[in-house]
Amino acid sequence: MASAGFAKRWLRPEVYPLFAAVGTVVGICSMQLVRNICINPEVRVKKENRAAGVLDNFEEGEMYSQHAVRKFLRGRRPEVMPSVNKFFSDPN
Template sequence: MAAKIPSYKQWIKPEIYPLFLAVATALSMGGFVMARSIAVNPDVRISKQDREAGVLENYKEGEVYKNHRLRHYALKHGPQIMPSLNNYFSSYSH
């Protein structure tokens, strides 16, 4: 009689750990965006008093929400992943 393989070893193999990591990263990023939108977004009103206020003209609060720290960091740096390698090949003459 053959030994029975535990069900977790049958379905969870080391080859699929990167898939688990990718899915966990995507879920955590989505959760962060949802939590940030609910907690900080000036257009989201959770309490009844805020909802009764209707549409608020809060442009300053919207600008603060839009220009967060990560956006400031990204705007200061160029959109290159490897700038030294890109500069090397762009300055290469045939």
């Protein structure tokens, strides 16, 4: 009886965008968590690596912070929709 109420309330077409938005956010958070655990030079999961203390590994930190997306967006203007911004901001 409880499952019928759940399905009746939450499995409706009006709720699908909410599921999509929450699923996207959970995916992004999971991706960032895995990225930090796996390749962040300051995170050490194994006990042997934690015993090393503070390391001055500037090259590894530079590779982590300057990833491919940041390199791709480096020379671009910070705009979401450049054509709309240009249309409304540039006078003819």
